[in-house]
Amino acid sequence: MKYIEPHGHMVSRTTDDYLNMAMAGCEAICEPAFWAGYDRASVQGFYDYFRQLTEYEPARAAKFGIPHFCWLCINPKEAEDAGFAREVLSIIPDFINQPTVLGIGEIGLNKNTKSELAIFEEHVEIAKKYDQPILIHTPHLEDKLKGTKLIIDALKNAQVDRSRVVIDHVEEHTAGLVLDEGFWAGMTLYPESKCSPARAIDILEQFGNEQIWMNSACDWGISDPLAVVKCALEMKKRAYLPRQIEKVIYENPKTFLSQCPNFILPTD
Amino acid sequence: MPDKEQIIDLYFMDARCKLLEIAAYQDRVDRHEGEEDYRHHAFLKALEAMQNPSEGNTRVQAVLHSLSDHSQTPIPKATIQGAFGAAHSS
Numbered sequence: 063m064k065y066i067e068p069h070g071h072m073v074s075r076t077t078d079d080y081l082n083m084a085m086a087g088c089e090a091i092c093e094p095a096f097w098a099g100y101d102r103a104s105v106q107g108f109y110d111y112f113r114q115l116t117e118y119e120p121a122r123a124a125k126f127g128i129p130h131f132c133w134l135c136i137n138p139k140e141a142e143d144a145g146f147a148r149e150v151l152s153i154i155p156d157f158i159n160q161p162t163v164l165g166i167g168e169i170g171l172n173k174n175t176k177s178e179l180a181i182f183e184e185h186v187e188i189a190k191k192y193d194q195p196i197l198i199h200t201p202h203l204e205d206k207l208k209g210t211k212l213i214i215d216a217l218k219n220a221q222v223d224r225s226r227v228v229i230d231h232v233e234e235h236t237a238g239l240v241l242d243e244g245f246w247a248g249m250t251l252y253p254e255s256k257c258s259p260a261r262a263i264d265i266l267e268q269f270g271n272e273q274i275w276m277n278s279a280c281d282w283g284i285s286d287p288l289a290v291v292k293c294a295l296e297m298k299k300r301a302y303l304p305r306q307i308e309k310v311i312y313e314n315p316k317t318f319l320s321q322c323p324n325f326i327l328p329t330d
Numbered sequence: 331m332p333d334k335e336q337i338i339d340l341y342f343m344d345a346r347c348k349l350l351e352i353a354a355y356q357d358r359v360d361r362h363e364g365e366e367d368y369r370h371h372a373f374l375k376a377l378e379a380m381q382n383p384s385e386g387n388t389r390v391q392a393v394l395h396s397l398s399d400h401s402q403t404p405i406p407k408a409t410i411q412g413a414f415g416a417a418h419s420s
Contacts, residue, residue: 139411173408174399203413207398235394260341261390268388299340301332 065290065311067091069277079287080126086291094133094168094197099282101140105149116160133167133197141181158192164322167197171209186220195226195322210236226321237269246318250279251289259293275315372416
């Protein structure tokens with residue numbers, strides 16, 4: 063079945079993962095900038111990372127016939143040092159016109175600190191200045207509810223176009239907060255945290271299948287690059303029709319991502 | 331859409347397995363030496379929340395709310411980068 067992986071950190075994955083995703087029907091991969099598992103020591107480290115995202119990774123994906131796109135930012139885990147974060151923000155415009163850049167992301171909060179929030183708001187201003195969509199990371203575990211509320215308040219204050227913002231990693235206690243305010247919601251399918259396939263389908267049944275997508279957020283941690291297609295199989299077990307499945311795993315992400323001028327699929 | 335029996339057909343064994351894991355986890359904590367920390371107390375409280383969700387909440391929402399930080403203002407500074415799964419206040 064064809065699907066879009068709207069959130070995968072492929073720089074952390076192997077060529078076997080690309081092969082398996084291609085064979086499973088992946089039509090596009092979108093890679094938000096994220097934490098490398100360690101704090102980078104210099105702005106130059108981010109410069110190199112942004113080159114990896116915009117030059118090298120699209121070439122690697124192309125070897126498997128998958129278009130690769132990316133989002134740019136400094137992630138909230140490295141936003142505690144606001145001075146350093148602002149230096150990284152200053153180089154984002156150097157890359158924003160690269161042909162596979164989709165927007166600003168995954169920005170957001172991690173531990174819900176004042177500095178994280180300030181840098182989040184500055185990212186939003188960059189997105190507004192350059193007319194870019196936004197992909198947002200919500201915090202982990204016990205910090206998610208509070209962080210999601212702080213993020214939504216900040217976005218309201220910034221008066222962003224809500225139809226061009228996706229708030230990711232929603233769970234049952236945050237999906238309604240996001241969707242009721244008119245934002246897009248992303249569900250992340252993780253083996254140990256965030257959503258299982260069964261719970262993601264429960265969320266669809268309770269909150270509807272509009273303005274929502276699912277992703278694997280596969281990275282260097284415990285994660286599964288085939289999580290989206292495995293959830294599609296779970297939907298099939300629950301007697302969803304093929305068109306209902308395709309809406310969630312292909313049409314919905316395509317609808318949101320098509321707001322990004324650079325999101326062009328070969329099949330279009 | 332599947333009816334209740336079909337949902338039970340699909341998920342009962344998986345849920346039974348996870349229920350046993352929860353029971354075994356509690357037995358394991360009980361059996362071992364030392365002090366329980368806030369996470370275990372939060373876990374037990376979340377189990378109660380699951381059994382008695384407040385008005386307007388599903389069981390899973392009750393569990394997630396029970397394990398969440400309910401403070402409302404940003405903290406001055408992060409002391410760690412990770413999360414533990416339960417708020418100290420839960």
